[in-house]
Amino acid sequence: xxxxxxxxxxxxxxxxxxxxxxxxxxxxxxxxxxxxxxxxxxxxxxxxxxxxxxxxxxxxxxxxxxxxxxxxxxxxxxxxxxxxxxxxxxxxxxxxxxxxxxxxxxxxxxxxxxxxxxxxxxxxxxxxxxxxxxxxxxxxxxxxxxxxxxxxxxxxxxxxxxxxxxxxxxxxxxxxxxxxxxxxxxxxxxxxxxxxxxxxxxxxxxxxxxxxxxxxxxxxxxxxxxxxxxxxxxxxxxxxxxxxxxxxxxxxxxxxx
Amino acid sequence: xxxxxxxxxxxxxxxxxxxxxxxxxxxxxxxxxxxxxxxxxxxxxxxxxxxxxxxxxxxxxxxxxxxxxxxxxxxxxxxxxxxxxxxxxxxxxxxxxxxxxxxxxxxxxxxxxxxxxxxxxxxxxxxxxxxxxxxxxxxxxxxxxxxxxxxxxxxxxxxxxxxxxxxxxxxxxxxxxxxxxxxxxxxxxxxxxxxxxxxxxxxxxxxxxxxxxxxxxxxxxxxxxxxxxxxxxxxxxxxxxxxxxxxxxxxxxxxxxxxxxxxxxxxxxxxxxxxxxxxxxxxxxxxxxxxxxx
Ligand code: HEM
Numbered sequence: 001x002x003x004x005x006x007x008x009x010x011x012x013x014x015x016x017x018x019x020x021x022x023x024x025x026x027x028x029x030x031x032x033x034x035x036x037x038x039x040x041x042x043x044x045x046x047x048x049x050x051x052x053x054x055x056x057x058x059x060x061x062x063x064x065x066x067x068x069x070x071x072x073x074x075x076x077x078x079x080x081x082x083x084x085x086x087x088x089x090x091x092x093x094x095x096x097x098x099x100x101x102x103x104x105x106x107x108x109x110x111x112x113x114x115x116x117x118x119x120x121x122x123x124x125x126x127x128x129x130x131x132x133x134x135x136x137x138x139x140x141x142x143x144x145x146x147x148x149x150x151x152x153x154x155x156x157x158x159x160x161x162x163x164x165x166x167x168x169x170x171x172x173x174x175x176x177x178x179x180x181x182x183x184x185x186x187x188x189x190x191x192x193x194x195x196x197x198x199x200x201x202x203x204x205x206x207x208x209x210x211x212x213x214x215x216x217x218x219x220x221x222x223x224x225x226x227x228x229x230x231x232x233x234x235x236x237x238x239x240x241x242x243x244x245x246x247x248x249x250x251x252x253x254x255x256x257x
Numbered sequence: 258x259x260x261x262x263x264x265x266x267x268x269x270x271x272x273x274x275x276x277x278x279x280x281x282x283x284x285x286x287x288x289x290x291x292x293x294x295x296x297x298x299x300x301x302x303x304x305x306x307x308x309x310x311x312x313x314x315x316x317x318x319x320x321x322x323x324x325x326x327x328x329x330x331x332x333x334x335x336x337x338x339x340x341x342x343x344x345x346x347x348x349x350x351x352x353x354x355x356x357x358x359x360x361x362x363x364x365x366x367x368x369x370x371x372x373x374x375x376x377x378x379x380x381x382x383x384x385x386x387x388x389x390x391x392x393x394x395x396x397x398x399x400x401x402x403x404x405x406x407x408x409x410x411x412x413x414x415x416x417x418x419x420x421x422x423x424x425x426x427x428x429x430x431x432x433x434x435x436x437x438x439x440x441x442x443x444x445x446x447x448x449x450x451x452x453x454x455x456x457x458x459x460x461x462x463x464x465x466x467x468x469x470x471x472x473x474x475x476x477x478x479x480x481x482x483x484x485x486x487x488x489x490x491x492x493x494x495x496x497x498x499x500x501x502x503x504x505x506x507x508x509x510x511x512x513x514x515x516x517x518x519x520x521x522x523x524x525x526x527x528x529x530x531x532x533x534x535x536x537x538x539x540x541x542x543x544x545x546x547x548x549x550x551x
Pocket of ligand 1: 061062063065123126127130136144151242251
């Protein structure tokens with residue numbers, strides 16, 4: 001029998017291990033820094049941070065929680081995509097199958113639904129925190145703007161997901177929501193001044209959103225693509241910009257007086 | 258079951274209950290830290306975090322991030338085990354539910370439909386909310402309160418933002434979720450929804466108060482004067498006030514900033530004003546034009 005240190009030693013001297021983890025971790029200043037910038041995920045962070053940036057009471061970790069909610073949604077969302085067809089003949093029964101056929105389908109769907117509600121809640125609280133600490137002031141004006149767009153995208157992500165189960169709830173929520181598009185001044189057929197542009201129910205904003213004059217198969221496909229591809233892509237890019245700018249603007253804001 | 262318990266335990270509404278709890282908690286925490294810093298500032302002492310030292314990211318920060326992720330993951334998992342996401346009947350375009358509600362985070366906007374026509378409530382005001390949020394860093398020229406919680410140093414910006422966020426956004430969402438039933442009528446959460454209930458609320462237009470038909474030419478002109486003087490008067494009054502009492506502020510702001518701030522502010526305040534007009538005086542429109550009504 002070999003002792004535990006001997007086994008660890010053997011594993012760590014192994015060629016494969018050494019190719020993955022370049023060096024041992026020895027809790028020295030150098031290794032603590034290396035742990036951060038030697039790791040693609042951790043190197044989002046600076047090597048050193050101000051003490052109160054780590055304290056929960058300043059940021060509440062709320063931006064990080066928003067990111068984490070987003071990651072959970074991407075993972076559960078990708079798994080859901082394996083079981084789902086965006087067509088009005090199959091969408092609803094696919095969700096029923098998730099409930100009754102797919103192993104852990106109920107939990108999967110629940111995690112995605114509650115995770116989405118959760119992300120909307122925490123992104124609003126994150127904005128409130130940033131406001132209350134005055135962190136939108138110079139030099140962080142631009143990053144606040146990026147954040148505002150991310151807030152809108154978070155709403156739109158959830159909104160486009162509403163239709164996908166093709167049940168009464170989603171159908172009518174989307175109907176109510178997109179009817180607002182019909183009221184757009186100039187560009188919606190019920191909006192003020194639209195008659196001067198010859199806008200009808202067949203060429204207005206609402207039509208463009210739905211791919212038709214009513215919520216139907218095209219609307220389902222459009223919301224699906226916005227929901228699963230287009231908006232997550234844009235949101236991911238903007239999050240990269242957002243995190244990059246947090247660093248470039250000097251890290252979490254500190255008292256400037 | 259007690260209708261109150263029923264409405265707050267509907268699966269999707271649990272999220273709203275969680276939101277109310279979380280938002281209240283963080284609101285108290287933010288203001289508590291703000292007042293604490295205010296006391297330090299008043300005493301001429303450094304605020305929280307001012308004399309910070311640097312510490313290694315690894316492990317303190319990484320550890321706390323991992324912990325938060327675990328707590329969130331456990332919380333969401335428990336939530337998902339306890340509560341099942343509902344699936345209603347298959348979509349049926351011929352069967353309109355009553356009430357037909359938008360997703361919960363848009364219910365504040367849907368609530369505005371009681372007071373404004375759809376082009377304002379559904380398009381113009383939401384766009385202005387986004388524009389207003391984007392404008393905040395550029396119109397708030399107060400350099401104080403950057404990077405720490407404080408109330409005393411930025412009273413007005415916090416009061417205005419909080420009014421918009423807590424009252425006009427969050428409170429209206431809560432009203433939309435818990436207090437609106439069939440026909441978008443008001444129901445207390447402990448009241449049973451009654452689908453046959455009709456409330457006949459005789460509404461009138463502003464000019465009817467002085468006996469003038471709102472769709473007539475005189476009605477149109479009076480309406481235009483009222484709306485015009487709200488907008489123009491609202492733009493000029495603060496200018497005159499500051500000119501007299503704080504001319505320095507006006508120079509600092511400059512014209513573009515001044516106009517943006519005041520325009521956004523009076524637009525925001527038109528919401529509570531229109532609510533009072535509608536709820537207290539039963540007034541539907543202030544001004545009716547051939548193209549739109551306000
Ligand atoms: C998908 C949405 C978002 C994600 C994932 C996100 C993520 C983050 C993270 C991780 C941070 C680091 C500090 C912290 O945790 O508080 C941060 C900071 C920041 N966020 Fe966001 N955020 C989002 C939306 C927003 C929104 C809606 C706003 C404002 C309207 C905003 C404005 C800012 C600003 C100005 C900072 C710098 C704060 C400081 O230096 O103290 N972000 N964000």
